[in-house]
Amino acid sequence: MKDSGDSKDQQLMVALRVRPISVAELEEGATLIAHKMDEQMVVLMDPMEDPDDILRAHRSREKSYLFDVAFDFTATQEMVYQATTKSLIEGVISGYNATVFAYGPTGCGKTYTMLGTDHEPGIYVRTLNDLFRAIEETSNDMEYEVSMSYLEIYNEMIRDLLNPALGYLELREDSKGVIQVAGITEVSTINAKEIMQLLMKGNRQRTQEPTAANQTSSRSHAVLQVAVRQRSRVKNILQEVRQGRLFMIDLAGSERASQTQNRGQRMKEGAHINRSLLALGNCINALSDKGSNKYINYRDSKLTRLLKDSLGGNSRTVMIAHISPASTAFEESRNTLTYAGRAKNIRTRVKQNHHHHHHH
Numbered sequence: 346m347k348d349s350g351d352s353k354d355q356q357l358m359v360a361l362r363v364r365p366i367s368v369a370e371l372e373e374g375a376t377l378i379a380h381k382m383d384e385q386m387v388v389l390m391d392p393m394e395d396p397d398d399i400l401r402a403h404r405s406r407e408k409s410y411l412f413d414v415a416f417d418f419t420a421t422q423e424m425v426y427q428a429t430t431k432s433l434i435e436g437v438i439s440g441y442n443a444t445v446f447a448y449g450p451t452g453c454g455k456t457y458t459m460l461g462t463d464h465e466p467g468i469y470v471r472t473l474n475d476l477f478r479a480i481e482e483t484s485n486d487m488e489y490e491v492s493m494s495y496l497e498i499y500n501e502m503i504r505d506l507l508n509p510a511l512g513y514l515e516l517r518e519d520s521k522g523v524i525q526v527a528g529i530t531e532v533s534t535i536n537a538k539e540i541m542q543l544l545m546k547g548n549r550q551r552t553q554e555p556t557a558a559n560q561t562s563s564r565s566h567a568v569l570q571v572a573v574r575q576r577s578r579v580k581n582i583l584q585e586v587r588q589g590r591l592f593m594i595d596l597a598g599s600e601r602a603s604q605t606q607n608r609g610q611r612m613k614e615g616a617h618i619n620r621s622l623l624a625l626g627n628c629i630n631a632l633s634d635k636g637s638n639k640y641i642n643y644r645d646s647k648l649t650r651l652l653k654d655s656l657g658g659n660s661r662t663v664m665i666a667h668i669s670p671a672s673t674a675f676e677e678s679r680n681t682l683t684y685a686g687r688a689k690n691i692r693t694r695v696k697q698n699h700h701h702h703h704h705h
């Protein structure tokens with residue numbers, strides 16, 4: 346594999362989605378404190394009211410945050426997909442890597458955005474549909490091989506969601522320095538219906554338990570990986586093969602274990618989930634520290650090893666941060682907005698992956 350020479354710096358794209366307020370939040374007496382002001386700005390109001398607090402009275406009680414794009418309860422699944430992910434497809438089928446990940450506290454809509462429901466499918470299915478369409482449209486000149494895998498990282502262990510019977514899988518680095526999951530099931534179907542069925546089935550295999558904050562809380566990070574190899578059909582002595590990889594990741598909730606009143610198993614889980622998320626946060630911090638040559642420790646967790654290319658290397662990367670608009674979620678929303686704002690400073694270097702093949 347060689348560097349095509351046309352690599353360019355690219356900033357991480359950060360989107361924010363504020364989900365609709367829930368019935369449970371309304372029943373708790375929550376009010377709306379997160380408001381979308383325009384296409385890029387969201388304002389968060391501090392719900393604490395204490396007229397006797399002189400220090401507080403002199404401080405602004407609202408803070409605004411800027412993103413590449415912001416969505417509120419009026420946004421449809423299609424709008425979120427169009428503004429964040431659709432434009433990555435052309436790159437992936439011509440040999441560029443791309444990553445989309447959903448970040449945020451439990452119950453704020455990560456799984457809704459990525460997987461969605463039968464009636465309101467999310468980014469996974471919309472992306473695969475458009476990817477297969479784009480492949481079909483260029484199939485006169487190009488030959489493609491597509492393979493897809495779906496895994497979860499739970500308690501720092503990797504499980505194949507398309508075949509959980511395989512047990513725990515290991516990460517390996519191949520001769521080109523690309524991280525691979527040894528022995529994972531790879532599916533090469535290009536039928537969109539089949540894919541949705543596979544994903545739904547895979548998602549049911551995912552480790553999921555109710556927490557105080559979300560009845561169907563995902564306790565693991567789920568990673569859908571699509572690899573596309575492209576080769577020109579024109580018969581040449583020298584054939585160029587390009588390979589693009591697309592990661593679509595639904596992270597576990599970013600809340601601290603204590604905030605969901607978890608004990609025992611849930612608590613231990615929290616610590617492991619946090620290990621991957623903490624490592625991700627550390628990488629984001631170090632990467633966003635402009636001008637510094639800080640050492641980035643991707644080896645700290647399975648998630649960051651898998652995402653090494655996406656964060657620090659060769660990938661177009663989109664982060665979709667999620668928050669609740671409710672006053673009861675103020676602290677978590679503020680933390681998430683700060684974290685996501687910091688991520689906006691990350692730059693990645695994107696280049697086409699290709700190598701030459703001799704044909705006889």
Ligand SMILES: Nc1ncnc2c1ncn2[C@@H]1O[C@H](COP(=O)(O)OP(=O)(O)OP(=O)(O)O)[C@@H](O)[C@H]1O
Pocket residue numbers: 363364365449450451452453454455456457458559561562563564596597598599667
């Ligand atoms: N934009 C939205 N529109 C309508 N309903 C939504 C939206 N976002 C989330 N929900 C609903 O809110 C609930 C929690 O969402 P979801 O399970 O996606 O949260 P999560 O961020 O994946 O949480 P966890 O980290 O616990 O897995 C679900 O019932 C989901 O259908």
Ligand SMILES: [Mg+2]
Pocket residue numbers: 455456457561562563595596
């Ligand atoms: Mg989830």
